[in-house]
Amino acid sequence: MKFLVFLITLFTLNTLSLDIKDVRVAYRDAAHNNDKVTAFNNLVASVTKNDDVALVAYKGAAITMKAKIGGSIKEKKEFLKEGVSYIEFAIEKAPNDIEPRFVRIGVQENTPRIVGYKDNIDEDKAFILKHYSNIKSTDLKNHIKDYILESKLFSDEEKQITN
Template sequence: MKLLMSCVLFLMILPQKIDLKSVRETYRQSAENTEKTEQLDKILIAVTKNDKPALVAYKGAVIALKAKSAEKIKDKKEGFIEGVSWVEHAIEKHPNNLEARLIRLTIQENAPKILGYKKNIPEDKTKLLSGLKSISDSHLKNYIEDYILQSKVFTDEEKAQVAN
């Protein structure tokens, strides 16, 4: 019986491979859909700050998104700060990771001005625009391009650069 319980416990805590494509799609939908936010939170529950930088950044983004639903302003602010700390950690450890930069940009573009979290927009825009051509993962490249084309922080000229 102990052996059986040990095996079941081992299988439950085995790290599951997380599909980044599905994480990206769920994240795209989660800003406007709390059910998708909860779904993404469950997918990323086992992610730690030692995981891939994109996963760490997505986990931070989900924490920040969940904070929007908190009842108390203090909890909203604390949740947002915690989420942002995950994103910043990912970028600090991997400053050239374009997906983490994209995630930070999405948060900064949509964060209320009162939170004062908008200072890295120019830096992240530059990194994304200059690094776009070097991305070999076509799904990631299309994901970033789609974001740029609908974003309000990119100029028409920058969008035209991406569209060509």
Template sequence: MKSILLCFGLLFISFLSPDISAVRADYRSASENQEEAEKLYTELASVSDTDEVLLLGYKGATATLMAKYAKGVSAKTAYFKEGKGLIEQAISTAPDNIELRYIRLSVQENAPKIVRYHKEIDEDKQFILDHYPNLKDGETKKYIKGFVSQSASFSEAEKQLF
């Protein structure tokens, strides 16, 4: 009886946590579409620092996107600070995670100069260049390659390495 309850409990928990593949796809479209950004922000609202660290990173990145669409300086500032804090928290938890480095790089590339969140661009770019060849997960590899191919941080020669 206990094992049946445990199975149901684990099944229920798996439905609460967003699917990382779906979050990746939604994050890409959210950067271009306010409705998608709001939908993803709502979907990730329940993610906490006890959840998967990648979800925390995407929650932070989505919060920074909300700053892009927010009305008023105080709302923009609040969203951006929330997002930056979550991204940095995720990276401090898992500093060797290449996808978290991609998330921070994507945010820093697109952040307005006034927010002064650009210091780790070169570090994250180099981290991705150094660790991409050793990446085993094909889905993550394809996802990061897609980002690099359109990123302004990577030279054409560097893009050819992917």
């Protein structure tokens, strides 16, 4: 019993020690470099659905990214399904939180059309455009700004909201 309490404490402390800024950087790096996907997964490995919704969404993104770097078709489908469940859980838990929606639109933009995980792009894009100016965290605002400016989903006119 003491060992179980120790393990739970260890995982809780590890999750508490996660810096969201580090997670955001790891997400961006993994999205641009397949060699960084494993490191991103390792960083968020201790995150559970009881943690902050942003961390839960990033864990979902990390798992979906594993689908593009290897494994059999069956493994890729399982990674995608598991990752999506984390992202959707985060949005269901906090539908008005911009960060999980930002994660979802990034994942949906970058998954192959054949997978069929593209249904929320317009909804999330509209949500981000509407709420971007209300983001209080400079780090998060810059993180989302970088995505908007790189994304093909946003028109030149829409990208102007980042100015």
